[in-house]
Amino acid sequence: MRGHRSTPRTLAAVLAAAVGFVATPALATAVAPAPEAKAAAQQETKQVASIKVEIRQESGEVVKGSTQLEWNEDGTLSIEQDGTDHKLTLRVEREGNSKKVNITVGYSRGGQDIVAPYAFDAKVKKREVVRIEGNLAIAVTVTPTKVAAAKEDKGEDKPKLDLSGDADDPLAGLD
Numbered sequence: 309m310r311g312h313r314s315t316p317r318t319l320a321a322v323l324a325a326a327v328g329f330v331a332t333p334a335l336a337t338a339v340a341p342a343p344e345a346k347a348a349a350q351q352e353t354k355q356v357a358s359i360k361v362e363i364r365q366e367s368g369e370v371v372k373g374s375t376q377l378e379w380n381e382d383g384t385l386s387i388e389q390d391g392t393d394h395k396l397t398l399r400v401e402r403e404g405n406s407k408k409v410n411i412t413v414g415y416s417r418g419g420q421d422i423v424a425p426y427a428f429d430a431k432v433k434k435r436e437v438v439r440i441e442g443n444l445a446i447a448v449t450v451t452p453t454k455v456a457a458a459k460e461d462k463g464e465d466k467p468k469l470d471l472s473g474d475a476d477d478p479l480a481g482l483d
Contacts, residue, residue, distance in 0.1 A: 352457055359376070364444065384397055399411070408429060432452055
């Protein structure tokens with residue numbers, strides 16, 4: 309009796325497995341993305357440095373800001389807080405996908421230079437604090453971030469339409 313009961317279950321399991329093995333390769337090829345699509349998706353994004361900055365003033369007040377910069381290029385971050393302009397000059401240098409970066413930061417407040425450009429080594433995704441005399445400190449965190457690459461669309465590949473002709477004709481200007 310026991311063999312009788314297990315036979316339909318076993319047969320059903322064997323059929324399900326056979327159908328699954330037959331269907332699996334067909335499904336896998338239908339679902340797998342084309343290599344060209346992967347390449348196009350990778351070309352449309354690029355990696356930049358996402359920079360988070362915290363400045364602790366002599367009074368203990370903290371000024372925060374963030375920006376994104378291309379690797380190995382100069383940039384600035386301007387923050388206005390309580391009527392005071394804070395300006396940081398930044399540069400983040402990185403070779404390839406290294407976890408080590410070299411950061412150069414300069415700081416001015418209200419148009420007066422407070423910190424001359426200062427370079428230091430850091431690791432990506434790690435907060436690095438630069439302490440300056442007078443209880444002033446600048447904390448910098450650099451995180452690699454993927455962003456959409458800017459496309460240069462000059463419209464050269466698009467045909468120009470001749471809009472002269474009958475204004476009531478929806479196909480006017482098309483040849």
